[in-house]
Amino acid sequence: MSSADDDYDKLSPEEREAKDKVDRAREIAEQAALPYSWKQELPEVDIVVPVPKGTRARDLNVVIQKKKLSVGLKGQEPIMTGELCHEIKMEDSTWTLEDQQSVEIHLEKLNKMQWWENVLTHHPKIDTRKIQPENSKLSDLDGETRGMVEKMMFDNQQKQLGKPTSDELKKQEALRKFQAAHPELDFSNAKIS
Template structure:
């Protein structure tokens, strides 16, 4: 099977980036992300108090609106992926801006958009900040270290950690059962 897709020209790439930027700037909120969370910032009328707001953050959806204009929410829809509601927060800053932090369940995936009805960004162009492995929680750090090891092994033409584990189990089984002939066996 051949890949018939061609690399976009610089002009085509610039047009795509410009279109994406315009779509994102047209949203009624600004958003950013790191692997662990998504941050949404939206402006509200000056003098807004928290009691004037509807902020409904669920595992798979979000609604933020003024109580007296609930039919015209700032943001409303199904989230791209599930979040941890208990670890997600929102604050009203200076009675004019809401900052919402959504804790991702899957901390190794970039989101192309906050809500599924919004225009997508190309997540392949995301340039993550360099972070230290020591900044990560134990589970995430071990997952990243395994991914880095496996990537290095593939580049060297060596087996990944999972492939190595399978080979080790097979060797141990063969050693425990020398009476079995594995010379014609095919393993994939």
């Protein structure tokens, strides 16, 4: 942990809120000064680079590489160029010209579990600890993960209502079946945990 993190931890809640507000305002100003805008989700980064109205695809020079990005008009200095802060999957990354006035770039992250601090390494960074991802829907999850999440939600709801969890219900059902199969046994003094 850095000394900046230690200093932040020593601040009162009010001081943290004030510092966060100042940091966020600085971040917004720095990002607004860039010649492009960008947003991200864990698996991808989307960038919009404004170009002069009437620009055609053949007028553009767009280079997307595993760790490098360059966008500009042919014969001119690039609008943005440099090393990407993290590697991308080139085969899943694309660009398109929208309404002859902006280049929209979609970069598929190689590490889909990592927030990017910036697009190009020499540009101002954002505080990735403050990112609040959109809530994902259960329908977005694969079958196994969805089943796990639904079970956890059910168990949590059952606990709040003072009712047995799914595992406890399974044990009770197994015991009922065993008792039904063995009526000759006396379970009156059995302790179930």
